[in-house]
Amino acid sequence: MLRLRRYALKLEFKPGKYLIGTDTLSRAFDRSVKKSNTEEEIKAHVDMIKQNAQVSDPMWEKIATHTKDDEELKDVLNAVHFGWESDHAQSLKPYYHFRGDITEIDGVLVKGPKVIIPKALHGDMLKKIHEGHLGIEKCQARARQVMYWPNSNNDIENHIGRCGTCQKHRYKQAKEPMEQHEVPEKP
Numbered sequence: 001m002l003r004l005r006r007y008a009l010k011l012e013f014k015p016g017k018y019l020i021g022t023d024t025l026s027r028a029f030d031r032s033v034k035k036s037n038t039e040e041e042i043k044a045h046v047d048m049i050k051q052n053a054q055v056s057d058p059m060w061e062k063i064a065t066h067t068k069d070d071e072e073l074k075d076v077l078n079a080v081h082f083g084w085e086s087d088h089a090q091s092l093k094p095y096y097h098f099r100g101d102i103t104e105i106d107g108v109l110v111k112g113p114k115v116i117i118p119k120a121l122h123g124d125m126l127k128k129i130h131e132g133h134l135g136i137e138k139c140q141a142r143a144r145q146v147m148y149w150p151n152s153n154n155d156i157e158n159h160i161g162r163c164g165t166c167q168k169h170r171y172k173q174a175k176e177p178m179e180q181h182e183v184p185e186k187p
């Protein structure tokens with residue numbers, strides 16, 4: 001959407017009989033309109049991710065600091081910059097299958113629009129997710145939109161499973177009591 005915004009599109013209907021087979025040149029757009037500005041696009045992308053994650057600048061820096069000290073993430077950071085080797089290290093395993101989605105923004109690793117949280121900050125994030133005591137499912141859904149770490153769903157479940165308030169107000173599926181009929185005395 002951001003890429004297309006600079007163009008004023010004009011749609012025109014062409015009957016099928018006037019359509020010729022598409023070839024490379026038919027897709028060559030007019031380059032005189034405006035040169036593609038990769039830097040501008042990257043900045044828009046970065047802003048979009050930062051906005052989605054709702055992470056303040058000091059927090060972003062904190063995540064970056066812990067990322068480069070993190071046992072796993074420092075290897076991921078290295079792989080993002082210098083390539084994912086096929087005989088990848090154990091630390092890269094949880095990230096390898098979606099390696100194409102991982103990029104680095106100002107020292108922080110992101111997976112698509114989500115911020116990858118280093119281990120040292122999992123506790124802080126769990127506390128943040130748990131604010132408001134929304135219960136396990138809602139907390140997981142909330143976290144899934146903005147952050148990522150391997151097995152985060154389990155961690156959220158364990159963390160919130162220990163919370164009395166969440167347990168007390170958990171939605172319970174009403175159980176139908178078993179109704180037994182009287183056992184006849186004769187066949």
Ligand SMILES: [Zn+2]
Binds near residue numbers: 135160163164167
């Ligand atoms: Zn709770």
